[in-house]
Amino acid sequence: MYTGRRLHRCRPAHQPEKKEQYNNMKKLLFTTFALLGALLSSARQQPADLIISSVKVIDVKTGSITPDQSIIVRHDTIIGVVSNRHAKKFTARQTYNGSGKYAMPGLWDMHMHFGGGDTLAAENERFLSLYLAHGITTIRDCAADISYLVLRWRDEINNGALQGPTIFTSGPKLEGYKSVWLGDLEIGTTTELHQALDSLKKLQVDFVKITDNTIKPELYLEAVKAARKRGFAISGHVPYSLTLQQVSEAGLSAVEHLSYVWKAGVKDEAALSRSIAAGAIKGRDINRYILEHFDTAAALKAYRFMAQHGTAVTPTLSLGHILAYFDQDNHQNDPYLKYIGKGLQRTYEMRIKRVLQDDSAAIAWRKLIYEKSSSILPLLQKAGVRIMAGTDAGYLNSFTYPGIGLHRELALMVKYGLTPLQALQASVINSPAYLHKTNYGAIAPGKKADILLLNANPLEDITNTQRINAVVVKGKLINQEGIEEMLK
Template sequence: MKHSIKTLGISTLILLALACMDKNSKQQVDLAITNAQVIHLETGTVETQDIFISNGKIQAILDVGTENTFEPDTLMDATGKFVLPGFWDNHIHLRGGDSLVANNKNFLKLFITNGITTVRDAGGDLTPSVIQWKNQIASEDLVGPTIYISGPKIDGPNATWAGSLEVETEEDVKNALDSLQELQVDFVKLYDSQISGGNYLNAIKETQIRGMTVSGHMPFTVTLKETVEAGMDAMEHLYYIMKGCASNELEVTEKLKSGKMGFWDAMPALMQAYSDSTAQKTFTMLKDHDVFVVPTLHIGKTLSYLDEVDHSNDPYLTYMGQGIIQTYQGRITRAMSASEEVRKDRKELDTFFGQLAQSLNKAGVKLLAGSDSGAFNSYTYPGISLHKELEAMVQNGIPPLDALRTSAYNGAQFLDRSNNYGSVSKGNVSDLVILDDNPLEDIRNTQHIYMVVKGTQVFSKTQLQELLDSAIMD
């Protein structure tokens, strides 16, 4: 009996030791999302997989049924749900002066409730506030998307937008870029309202010397070829691409230089002179120089039809506040007072841009989904407008997978962040959106959000609704 007791004791100790070893061999993780239909944007495949997350990063992504040693603190069964990277809105504006700081800060909630975990702020006059929000979001002291900033825009004297860095000389250009580097901006934004062609091209070349990323508009006093060859990384909007696709671009450029033609006068002339052979050469040039293009189709349609569409009952007006709504009036007044010919031209241009975006995508030019939402851009609401942009792309013939890529996947590539963002991959930041339905079957399903994961923060459908309700402004 004594011998058997001793044996039992030794056996128990061995079992306990093995149990401890098994427990110690388990890797603790914060969250496991299991049985998810993961949409891999890089390949277009959809795989049923388990995602393991810890410390704000994806620790592993495994096929369902694969043995693993992970021990999650929280387990989420995503059966029937679709997972893809959190959306990126690659063109927004946080701006409007001190009186609209609170309104702009409120926008941050709208991005998260729409599954947008990253935004690219393409210039404004609230830089100190935006930098503060950017840092607070990074430390998770404020709910909002990761913000990549350009700081103030670079333009010429008497610039259209408040807060712009106005340049008249080559030295001014260098000083402006010095100040942006001191602000540690993520990219440079060039605007075209007053800048000379020479200073514009010099600014692009100088950013390349300094290793800075640059995007922007383009003064019509230069050609698209000159802009691309100077080193432009992304073209914001399609006006400038259209110019480079027209057989009369050089003629129009000379008329702009001499003052014989204005920007809007050039639109019908360029659209009518669109040449497929010229366009194909332009598309090849854009691809060869790895230039991204931001179509901003949704805002184009919204502004083109201000004279026909009544937005007074738009649900998102409740989140804007009267200060933002008042900034909409300028564009509304111009649209309503425009001649019939101008209204007709604007609508034809909108249709043309949809076709141009489809042609760019078909040719393999990388597109970026951007809403251009913010103050002054009438009825183009932060958050929901990114989904409307994806929808507009698909309506114009861009396949849903390609449209989805224009958000997080291409956005991460453009800002050289693909090592951390843009795909559901091991080692990437755990910015994810979980959808109730498959967006590859219907792009409108991007709006059917079940859950958002932003780093270490997890927002359930209920919490997202609560966040949206808290964004209502008087």
């Protein structure tokens, strides 16, 4: 019977103690599950050596930029390019905050020279640090007189025993008898040609270079064909007695220097080449003839033929610009000279003495020739010719500096008609393509971990390639402190 009183269940006196045990058990279970979750998550994470986070990745092929990306590196290879959120799937020994930075592939200088003999070996070796400090992670040595050293440096860098940019080298170049160049393989017969190519094969050179100082034109064509048959890429100066069509058909992979390609823009290059071979036109008259007979339609036709046959060009605008405008800047007070050894500076003297002999008329002439020949750059681009970025820096070539020289070359390419994107493509896409290296040219999985981090967008202003934040070479990060240490 209801009495109006509320009934209460009796509680044991020890209830609070049980509640505390229950709460402790809950805490233990929560901690255990959290640790298990962390362990499982850690087990699912992929190992890496370096993660660069929060960068804006430049696609140098298209010009598109993807923000908030993390670049995942293992050993010397990029294994992932993911959003920052997905970067949690990876764990790395080293991380680098790239917030606000632009990431692109490391730069290539496709035409430089080591040289000057054994006594300048140490001065040449310093180039390696200069290149890396300026974001140049690959260089192509276009023949020198210290090839045995260059080949050793190349192999030591590849093996990790020496820090420096990847080197591709021609070893000693092919030339005729009594060439002006030191360290050449001089040939005058078919037998000597094949002996020279056998020698280059034993040296395991990366490509073959042939120049035009004294080599016989018919042997030049034979050398191109023979080297191509052996599987070599071939670069060269082109004898003016040959046409661009002849050397392209023979299999020349790349023409070094724009002047040889400018000649192909005349209305009848074959007639000009015959006149040069006969000695009817020579010296300064050759450039005068080109000036008077250059034809845009003929040039485009010749350059399209060149593109169809896969013949590239390395314009090397830098040295020509320095020499053409030497009256306005003699470079004697360049701050960068502090990085160049005195012995190498002495190798500059030959070219300096030559330009100092010019009177006002000769100075005006060399400027005119430089401007006219450089103006063909957009025509080559329009015709589909692969243009590569190279400086002619190093030994002998006055004030064309290893390192900063490539940034100046890119700026000249833009000045004379390329877009910043096309100039970057000339360095980081077209250059490895020449050597059939497919694991370069992009910030993407499977590509070499040669990376340049910039403080500003180079597509807006090509000089922003000089605003370097950090460099990654073969997966190894060089931060600002490391760059400064290299420059010391």
